[in-house]
Amino acid sequence: MNHLHDVALEKAYRLLNHGPVTLVTFEHEGAGNVMAASWVMPLDFDPPKLALVLDRNTYSRGLLEGSGTFVINLPGRQQAELTLAVGSCSGQAQDKFAQFGIAAQRAKVIQAPIVPGCLAYLECRVIEEPGVQARYDLFVAEVLAAYADERAFSKGRWHFPDDELRTLHYSAGGTFYPTGNPFTVTMPAGVDD
Amino acid sequence: MNHLHDVALEKAYRLLNHGPVTLVTFEHEGAGNVMAASWVMPLDFDPPKLALVLDRNTYSRGLLEGSGTFVINLPGRQQAELTLAVGSCSGQAQDKFAQFGIAAQRAKVIQAPIVPGCLAYLECRVIEEPGVQARYDLFVAEVLAAYADERAFSKGRWHFPDDELRTLHYSAGGTFYPTGNPFTVTMPAGVDD
Numbered sequence: 001m002n003h004l005h006d007v008a009l010e011k012a013y014r015l016l017n018h019g020p021v022t023l024v025t026f027e028h029e030g031a032g033n034v035m036a037a038s039w040v041m042p043l044d045f046d047p048p049k050l051a052l053v054l055d056r057n058t059y060s061r062g063l064l065e066g067s068g069t070f071v072i073n074l075p076g077r078q079q080a081e082l083t084l085a086v087g088s089c090s091g092q093a094q095d096k097f098a099q100f101g102i103a104a105q106r107a108k109v110i111q112a113p114i115v116p117g118c119l120a121y122l123e124c125r126v127i128e129e130p131g132v133q134a135r136y137d138l139f140v141a142e143v144l145a146a147y148a149d150e151r152a153f154s155k156g157r158w159h160f161p162d163d164e165l166r167t168l169h170y171s172a173g174g175t176f177y178p179t180g181n182p183f184t185v186t187m188p189a190g191v192d193d
Numbered sequence: 194m195n196h197l198h199d200v201a202l203e204k205a206y207r208l209l210n211h212g213p214v215t216l217v218t219f220e221h222e223g224a225g226n227v228m229a230a231s232w233v234m235p236l237d238f239d240p241p242k243l244a245l246v247l248d249r250n251t252y253s254r255g256l257l258e259g260s261g262t263f264v265i266n267l268p269g270r271q272q273a274e275l276t277l278a279v280g281s282c283s284g285q286a287q288d289k290f291a292q293f294g295i296a297a298q299r300a301k302v303i304q305a306p307i308v309p310g311c312l313a314y315l316e317c318r319v320i321e322e323p324g325v326q327a328r329y330d331l332f333v334a335e336v337l338a339a340y341a342d343e344r345a346f347s348k349g350r351w352h353f354p355d356d357e358l359r360t361l362h363y364s365a366g367g368t369f370y371p372t373g374n375p376f377t378v379t380m381p382a383g384v385d386d
Contacts (some may be wrong), residue, residue: 039233043246129324172210172349175350
């Protein structure tokens with residue numbers, strides 16, 4: 001069953017605001033790849049933009065520079081092993097979708113694969129910033145479309161109803177942290193909200 | 194008791210890799226401020242760099258452009274209310290340290306206040322990138338010093354021994370998510386780590 005529903009573009013930043021680990025998918029001239037990335041953050045609200053660090057020594061970099069597009073996929077618990085795996089090898093010598101048995105689906109508005117079963121997706125187009133791309137491997141992109149699993153994200157908010165439907169945060173050495181249980185605090189007196 | 198210990202600079206990215214919410218502190222010509230920021234990410238390992246989004250319509254922006262330095266403070270559970278509060282008002286009209294009773298301490302290598310009781314600190318100096326600063330409010334900085342509460346971060350790893358000593362992730366509307374309990378996955382067979 002398909003639980004994906006569209007996320008309003010002005011709320012797309014909320015998919016990334018809490019800093020989850022991501023899978024990034026690419027395609028250029030028929031060649032695709034998937035990598036893991038934690039160094040992704042929102043950059044603007046509306047139209048939504050984000051920033052992504054992508055090392056110059058990766059196979060994905062060539063695909064990104066060729067197509068100018070990519071998809072940010074947000075893995076849940078069931079994709080943790082996959083996230084570690086695709087982050088630990090290159091797509092130069094082998095097709096990671098085949099290697100790891102990923103039955104890739106198609107993105108909606110750009111030409112790229114997506115990893116099925118993730119909690120949310122942001123389809124992006126690079127805004128050329130050659131200076132910081134060259135100096136820091138830093139890419140700026142506009143979010144063209146966003147959609148999420150309605151069980152985990154709806155009405156502009158994350159819910160995380162159970163442990164399978166939580167986003168993940170990555171530290172190092174194969175250790176992940178699921179996003180914890182929310183708590184809400186109130187504004188101290190005297191602050192003009 | 195002071196639990197802070199130095200973090201090796203080449204491990205400083207691990208303080209931020211999992212995407213926690215931060216408090217950012219500034220000082221210029223005797224005027225200080227503190228704000229909340231989720232849009233912060235690592236940018237390089239060694240020497241460590243990070244990227245920060247800082248809106249042009251904030252009081253902090255002038256302090257940052259004046260001093261060229263800032264500190265990233267990582268709040269724990271006990272600073273959640275403070276994080277919401279300082280993120281919801283401007284330091285233009287009032288001294289937020291006084292308003293919220295923050296007994297600011299001093300940073301180690303730059304001229305800036307820090308918020309006591311946080312789980313980690315990264316002292317930073319801006320690397321001038323006027324193009325992306327102007328177009329996206331995006332700042333690149335080098336991390337000059339990093340230190341952390343040894344109960345929560347030691348030997349280059351986060352531990353989160355109890356709920357008070359967890360970093361936080363911010364969504365919206367006063368809702369925070371503590372970093373969850375870690376799990377470690379192993380590499381699938383056939384992947385060259």
